[in-house]
Structures are given as C-alpha cells and as structure tokens.
Amino acid sequence: MQWGVYIHIPFCRQKCFYCDFPSYAGKEKLMEVYTEALCQQIEIQGLSFRQKWGKPATIYMGGGTPTALPPQYMAQVLQAVNDYIGQEIAEFTVECNPGTVDAAYLQLLRAEGVNRLSFGVQSFQDELLRRIGRIHSGEEAVQAVKMARQAGFSNISVDLMYGLPGQILADLQASVQQAEELSVEHISIYGLQVEECTAFARMEEMGKLNLPSEEQAEVMYDYMTTALPELGYRRYEVSNFAKEGFESRHNRSYWHDVPYLGLGAAAHSYLAGKRYAATADIAEYIAGIKAGRDVRALEEEPTREHAMEEFAFLALRTAEGLSRQAFADKFHVELDSVYGEVMAKLSEQGLLLVDKAGCRLSKQGFKYGNVAFAEFILD
Numbered sequence: 001m002q003w004g005v006y007i008h009i010p011f012c013r014q015k016c017f018y019c020d021f022p023s024y025a026g027k028e029k030l031m032e033v034y035t036e037a038l039c040q041q042i043e044i045q046g047l048s049f050r051q052k053w054g055k056p057a058t059i060y061m062g063g064g065t066p067t068a069l070p071p072q073y074m075a076q077v078l079q080a081v082n083d084y085i086g087q088e089i090a091e092f093t094v095e096c097n098p099g100t101v102d103a104a105y106l107q108l109l110r111a112e113g114v115n116r117l118s119f120g121v122q123s124f125q126d127e128l129l130r131r132i133g134r135i136h137s138g139e140e141a142v143q144a145v146k147m148a149r150q151a152g153f154s155n156i157s158v159d160l161m162y163g164l165p166g167q168i169l170a171d172l173q174a175s176v177q178q179a180e181e182l183s184v185e186h187i188s189i190y191g192l193q194v195e196e197c198t199a200f201a202r203m204e205e206m207g208k209l210n211l212p213s214e215e216q217a218e219v220m221y222d223y224m225t226t227a228l229p230e231l232g233y234r235r236y237e238v239s240n241f242a243k244e245g246f247e248s249r250h251n252r253s254y255w256h257d258v259p260y261l262g263l264g265a266a267a268h269s270y271l272a273g274k275r276y277a278a279t280a281d282i283a284e285y286i287a288g289i290k291a292g293r294d295v296r297a298l299e300e301e302p303t304r305e306h307a308m309e310e311f312a313f314l315a316l317r318t319a320e321g322l323s324r325q326a327f328a329d330k331f332h333v334e335l336d337s338v339y340g341e342v343m344a345k346l347s348e349q350g351l352l353l354v355d356k357a358g359c360r361l362s363k364q365g366f367k368y369g370n371v372a373f374a375e376f377i378l379d
C-alpha cells in the first residue's frame with residue numbers, strides 16, 4: 001500500500017511578515033513537551049499504520065521550521081520515526097531555515113535517515129530578506145546548502161519568492177543564478193500573496209507596503225517559468241521545477257490521491273477519502289496526546305462532487321494533468337460525461353490541452369490557473 005507521512009513542527013524563531021502558516025515564534029518553552037507528545041503520537045499512530053500498510057514511501061517534515069527544534073529534540077523525533085515508522089524511507093524530506101542549521105545539525109539529519117532537504121531561501125539578497133522578515137542572510141543560505149552537500153545530501157530544494165516589496169527582475173535573476181551555481185536539484189517558486197492577519201496585511205492597510213505592480217510581478221513570473229526550464233529544471237507542477245529524477249515524490253503523492261497520515265499539531269491527514277486536521281493549538285495538542293484524546297479538530301468527508309473537483313484541481317496542478325483512466329477508475333464515470341463541456345471551452349480559450357489520455361493546462365493555463373480551476377467547480 002502506497003502512503004506517506006507528514007510531520008508538523010509548529011515553531012519558528014521569528015514570524016516572517018508574509019506568513020499565515022500554523023507556526024509560532026516565542027514558544028521555545030513548549031518544545032520539550034511538544035517533542036514528547038509528538039514522539040508518543042509517532043509511536044502509537046505511526047506504528048499502527050505501519051503495521052497495517054507497511055513502510056511509507058515518503059515522509060515530509062514541515063512547519064513552521066523543523067530545524068528550529070534544538071538538535072537533541074530533533075534527534076528524539078528522528079529516533080521515534082526510525083523505531084516506529086521505518087528506516088531507509090525512499091524519500092524523507094525536512095524543511096530547513098538556513099538561519100537555523102550548522103554542519104553538525106545537517107549531519108544529524110543525514111545520519112538519521114533524512115535524504116532530502118528543502119531550504120526556505122526565498123531570496124539571496126539581504127535587503128529583500130530583511131524586508132520580508134527572514135532571519136538569515138543570502139550568504140548563510142549559500143553556506144547552508146554547501147554544508148548540506150558536505151553532510152552527504154544529494155537531493156536539495158530551495159524555495160524562491162517573487163513579487164517581494166521593492167524586488168526588481170535583476171534581483172530575481174541573481175537569485176536564480178545563485179541557486180543554479182549551487183546546483184540544487186529542485187526549485188519551488190512562490191508569488192507573494194498578502195494574507196489576512198499577517199504583518200504585511202497591516203502594512204498594506206497603512207499604505208506602507210511597496211509591492212511591485214501586477215505587470216512587474218507578471219514579468220518576474222514569466223522570467224521564472226521560462227528561465228528555469230532553460231536551465232534544466234523541468235516544470236512538473238504549477239510551483240515546482242526539478243532536474244530529471246528529482247521531482248518530489250511526497251508532493252506528487254498529494255496530487256495523485258495517495259493517502260497520508262499527519263502527525264503533530266495542525267497536521268492534515270488524508271485517509272480513506274476523508275480529510276482530517278489536528279488542532280493548531282500547541283498546548284491543546286500536547287494535553288490531548290498526553291491524555292490519549294483524539295486531537296483532530298476537523299474531519300471532512302467530501303461529497304462526490306467535491307471529491308471530483310478536488311481530484312481535478314490536484315491533477316491539473318501537475319504537468320501530466322488529469323487522466324481519463326484515473327478519473328474513471330476512481331469515480332466509475334467517464335471524465336467527458338462530467339467535464340466534457342468545460343474541457344472543450346478551456347481548450348478553445350487556449351488554457352487546456354486535451355488528448356486521448358486526458359487534459360492538462362497549457363503554458364497560458366498554468367499562468368491563469370485560477371480561471372481554469374474555477375471552471376472545474378461543479379454546481
């Protein structure tokens with residue numbers, strides 16, 4: 001049985017100005033008890049799923065900032081993973097903030113079975129990093145990747161952002177060049193979105209956020225989506241580019257309807273067609289685990305229509321697109337009988353490429369994905 005594990009570490013040294021993820025700064029005092037609770041959950045749930053389904057194909061530890069955990073706590077979590085979920089996992093990724101790792105930390109990760117790192121770099125320009133509230137410098141990011149290589153990592157991803165306050169195309173070009181010089185295997189790109197309840201949302205309200213214009217952001221997007229493939233990074237998903245063979249297996253499983261177990265506060269799970277989310281309140285999570293209570297705050301069983309929409313959205317994010325066969329296997333109905341008209345309309349508009357195997361977004365379709373996705377919503 002193919003399945004994956006997501007482990008959430010909800011701590012950060014400092015909250016980035018754009019971030020609305022379930023992550024908290026200034027909660028260091030909870031790290032020890034959180035680690036204990038997480039290890040307990042890994043032992044009970046991780047082991048039970050392993051006994052049922054065998055060893056998972058992928059594990060992804062995200063956050064938050066997993067590497068904000070002091071090394072002794074990280075070692076405990078990795079030990080629990082090795083003991084109860086499995087060793088030599090085909091792809092075991094840990095998200096890293098370049099400002100929180102040193103050579104010894106990276107060696108610990110590698111020695112305990114982690115074989116892929118995802119660095120939240122965002123930019124290699126110090127001024128931009130400062131403006132978005134990151135805790136590291138461009139040089140620290142460069143050194144972190146180099147130290148990871150020395151620690152034995154041969155599968156490294158970096159995140160880069162565009163549309164940042166005061167960012168110009170030349171900044172982005174310099175960041176892409178730097179990532180290429182480091183020969184990273186994978187690059188994820190994100191356009192800045194101003195989310196509610198973030199420092200940037202407050203700055204925007206006060207008229208203090210100097211964002212690039214829509215046209216400038218579009219030029220940056222066009223540059224990234226053209227330059228990265230030219231440099232050998234194939235676009236295999238809306239936001240993700242990889243050298244051949246280095247596509248993230250864990251992310252692919254999200255897009256291909258593979259079940260996954262979430263462990264930790266705020267972690268999401270997808271099991272037997274249902275979606276679950278654990279409470280994002282760290283103290284509530286810890287108390288719940290210690291008392292043997294169910295820590296799930298949300299349980300959703302999508303309607304058949306919602307399940308079809310979600311299946312379509314997730315598949316359309318990928319370069320392979322939406323497969324007729326996979327859709328029919330899952331829903332026992334032909335793709336055309338549900339989405340035939342939509343596919344014809346979007347194909348006419350140049351946003352969708354339709355063939356015998358199914359349909360996928362065109363280059364324009366990727367760019368205006370929201371327009372295309374909206375059409376796949378069933379009444």
Ligand code: SF4
Nearest residue numbers: 012015016019023064
């Ligand atoms: S390090 Fe990541 S999770 Fe933490 S505040 Fe910044 S963007 Fe959010």
